[in-house]
Amino acid sequence: MSDPRPDGQKLVLVTGPSGAGRSSAIHVLEDLGFEAIDNMPLTLVPRLLDGAASGRPLALGIDARNRDFSANAMAELIDALTARSDVSVELLFLDCRPEVLLRRFSETRRRHPLAPADAPIIGIEAEMDLLLPARKRADVLIDTSELTPHELRAEVERWFAPESGQRLAVSVQSFSYKRGTPRGIDMIFDCRFLANPYWEPALRALDGRDGAVQDYVASDPRFAAFFAKVLDLSELLLPAYIEEGKAHLSIGFGCTGGQHRSVTMAEKLAHALAQAGWQVSIRHRELERRASLPPDKH
Incomplete structure (x- = not known):
């Protein structure tokens, strides 16, 4: 994980394939006191961080469906944020096995956003390839393949819940x-x-x-x-x-x-x-x- 910078802005970037639980994780972070914004275009992230640091940590959902998303753009953003002295950034990647994602899409009868006219597996494979560089750079990787919503919440809380007076x-x-x-x-x-x-x-x-x-x-x-x-x-x-x-x-x-x-x-x-x-x-x-x-x- 990134070295903590107590005087800077704490930022958690949240991404992962569609159906893996990104939105659910962002809701958990919001409940933990984060200022949460989902579907944030990559080009707007630096602008959001300009100026005085927010009094609350930020959680930004990065969706591969956004038109400005690319593997290179994601890598460049992470590098740029890591180099900043006023930001402490972590990348949370919600992963899931392809067969589980396929089952989830089948159960909900949703079309995959990257392949709306094709079988969901085509979109799943394309999105996972697109996100592979981000997955490799993740500070925290949570595989949601076998997790219930309750278990996902517990995992996110385990990594990101703020410290309190209770020590354990x-x-x-x-x-x-x-x-x-x-x-x-x-x-x-x-x-x-x-x-x-x-x-x-x-x-x-x-x-x-x-x-x-x-x-x-x-x-x-x-x-x-x-x-x-x-x-x-x-x-x-x-x-x-x-x-x-x-x-x-x-x-x-x-x-x-x-x-x-x-x-x-x-x-x-x-x-x-x-x-x-x-x-x-x-x-x-x-x-x-x-x-x-x-x-x-x-």
Whole structure:
């Protein structure tokens, strides 16, 4: 990344192929306090930066569809901005695999902006070739191929959220091993050895946020010792992460379906850490996914 220049204008250029999440990333940056402008022509960027620095960091979306966009123009702009003593510039590139982009265009039935009269894959390949030099120069590259909107937000926040008085943010997550482990998790604990409420008809439709499910999981003779060791390890490592200069720590719990045991552990650990004064966020990947599906898909 660029060396910080505290007295200059902080600038994040955001680009990437259509459908990879550029606009979503810009919205996240706006929520983080950036002054955000999407579809900014390259030739206007230097003019925008002339004069006194803004009191807020800037996030500019660069779209390959703009008529003044070219690989050379993008490279020249980055070089010119990097050479300026009054600007601290970073390039955020939102990447995505071609087959995933093709699926996204097919699902939305959108035409690709670079090939409106042809098959979307033609436009996808042309745009990725056009953006390749920018991709190589990215300070931060986020591959959104497997990311949900929630995960993309978390990734952008991880890189660009301003520092505050809280020195470490802790994220506790639950997930199903059937759908793979989440990206960006620092520590993962397997809960599949614990008693499974799924096999109890009265508990099957509930999840680990429910007291009855938590009581059932906690009744496993191995639960108390397991939870105590996980909490003890977390409390041991959190200060160490601060000493190392880390801003985030992600702890994940996995089970078969991501509904009962992992959710119970995530809820209980998040509560214990919050009670101890840590800033904790909690996320249940599979429960979020279920909530977003139509009723007949649950």
